[in-house]
Amino acid sequence: MSEQAPVVIVGTGLSGYSLVREFRKQDKETPVIMVTADDGVSYSKPMLSTGFTKGKDADGLAQASTESMAEQLGVQLKTFTTVTGIDHEAHELILGDERLAYSKLVLAWGADVIRLSIEGDGQDHVFSINDLMDYRAFRHALEGGRRVAIMGAGLIGCEFANDLRNGDYEVDVIAPSDVVMPGLLPEPAANAVQQELEALGVRFHLETVVDRIDRNGEGVRLTLANGETVDADLVISAVGLRPRTELARQAGLDVGLGIQVNRALETSVPDVYALGDCAEVDGHVLLYVLPLMACARALAKTLKGERTEVRYGTMPVMIKTPCCxxxxxxxxxxxxxxxxxxxxxxxxxxxxxxxxxxxxxxxxxxxxxxxxxxxxxxxxxxxx
Ligand code: FAD
CATH class of the missing domain: 3.30.390.120 (Enolase-like; domain 1)
Incomplete structure (x- = not known):
């Protein structure tokens, strides 16, 4: 490792950009390279489930271009660049055939959507929305359509259901649980949200799953395990997220549900840190904005040389179901x-x-x- 090697941050989601913003408040000099598999456009992910309510498409939700982020933050940005490995002994990141030396490496590479394997020839009508590029593709595919089926009645499924109704789409939600947002809301609160969503026109098919998705004209027909069928123009899969851990595991980092880090956001190998949706911080896997902001503030100080532990306060989550x-x-x-x-x-x-x-x-x-x-x-x- 050369002394001049930059700080390298993988990921330009809220974690990566929040960290650099915090770091630049204290250090304007240290070279920083950000590497991202996507286009690097800055956006606020929670806003993806408010597009119709706020009358914004993907362009409207974008906050700043890659070029202006690079300039504002004084960083070099490598977009559409996928990390394929970490050689922590050499202090190098592996990008396919290339290697990139780092002095300190931060993994802010988020979580993967869980994809269900479902029978039928309608898979190209199924969309998962976990970043702005996904959202752009979804909005494009929805042009001319009116009916959306959502697999999953968790926070994201319910938020999209409300938002799509606000956009006047027909919405069916299919989920195996007997209540919405199981594990997040106690039953009376879950029932209240479900009732208000139903009053808004959302149709729920709970305690069942989608067995098949078959093409049906321009759209698809979903066959549910309970024998019902649902016709839709497209399907949103919102069945959960899993922290991205595979590359970290292959590189020999300790991994549990997420990439394991202590309260100073240090992984099990020197000079490699993690935060955000990919990280398991002191045993907590919290896929929300407030925890990652707290981590970004602490880690910025550590990168500056003042080792700092994150302190999680009380972190309530607002669920964006304006009907309730x-x-x-x-x-x-x-x-x-x-x-x-x-x-x-x-x-x-x-x-x-x-x-x-x-x-x-x-x-x-x-x-x-x-x-x-x-x-x-x-x-x-x-x-x-
Ligand atoms: P991401 O934003 O996923 O960023 C990951 C980055 O890593 C991307 O730039 C990606 O391209 C890059 N990357 C991944 N793999 C590689 C690789 N191998 N090589 C190079 N780059 C790679 N939280 C709340 O607190 N409140 C809410 O109301 C809320 N609403 C939400 C609504 C929706 C629809 C969704 C999907 C999430 C919501 N969340 C909410 C969760 C919150 O948005 C996330 O916790 C947060 O945005 C995660 O940010 P991140 O930077 O850790 O990950």
């Missing part, structure tokens, strides 16, 4: 306690309390959603 405003702060996994639920129609206040009455998590919908800030102050931070 919802905020959730899930209690820690395996926390002891019970949900205390109060409701008024589809307005639900669910507080997860331990035996001493302390609030460890909450979910609020409808008119109670405004209590998010005040409740968040009562919940102990993840890193106390």
């Amino acid at each position: 405003p919802t905020a959730v702060c899930p209690p820690p996994a395996h926390a002891d306690g019970d949900w205390d639920v109060e409701s008024d129609g589809t307005s639900v206040r669910a507080l997860f309390k331990n035996a001493s009455g302390e609030i460890l998590g909450f979910a609020v919908t409808g008119q109670f959603a405004v209590e998010k800030q005040s409740l968040a102050k009562e919940v102990p931070p993840l890193h106390g």
Whole structure:
């Protein structure tokens, strides 16, 4: 490794760009190279599920071009460049036939969408939306169509369902769970969101899965395990994300559900760090914006030479279902306690309390959603 080797960051999503923004507040000199498999355009991923509500297509959601990001941040950007390996002993990143030396390497390469293998010849009508380029392809394919089937009733499936209804599309949601957003919302809050989405015109097919997707004219016909069929112009697959770990595993880094890092965002090998959707930070895999922003602030200081540990506070998530405003702060996994639920129609206040009455998590919908800030102050931070 030469002393002059740059800091190299893989990924130009919110993690990569937030990190460089924070780093440049303190260090304008150190050379930084950012490598990304995509076009490097800056955008806010959470906005992808608000395009119709806000009247924005892919171009409207783009925030800054690659060139202007490179200039603003004083970095060199290598776009459409896929990392194929890491040689951490040589301090080199492998880009196909090329090698790129680094002094410090940051992995901010996100999570992969889970793809289901489903029978039928309609697969080219199935879209996963996990970045702006995916969104562009989806909007292009939707031109002229009116009916969208969504596989998955998690946060992303429900947000797209609401957004597409706001764009006046017909929407069917198919999922194996008996409630929406299982594992994220307690049942009364989930039922409230489902009821409001149904009132908006979303059709739910729960406790079943898609067995086949076959071409049907210009669109597709989905055959469900319960025998129903759903006709659609295209299908969104929103069945989950998995942190990208394979290249890290091959390079010998410790990997669990994500690339394992300590609170200083250090992987198990020297001078390699990870944050964002690909990382398992001190045992937490949190695929949200607030955790990655906290990590970016801490890691920027570490890269500058002041080793800093991230401290996760209380991090509520706003669910972008405007038909039923919802905020959730899930209690820690395996926390002891019970949900205390109060409701008024589809307005639900669910507080997860331990035996001493302390609030460890909450979910609020409808008119109670405004209590998010005040409740968040009562919940102990993840890193106390
Ligand atoms: P990404 O944005 O996925 O960036 C990964 C980068 O790595 C990309 O530039 C990619 O090209 C690059 N890359 C990957 N592999 C390679 C490789 N081998 N070589 C080179 N480059 C590579 N979170 C919230 O907190 N609130 C919300 O309301 C919310 N809404 C969401 C709505 C949707 C529709 C989605 C999909 C997510 C939402 N999230 C939300 C989650 C949040 O957006 C993500 O946690 C966050 O954007 C992840 O950023 P990232 O930079 O870690 O990953």
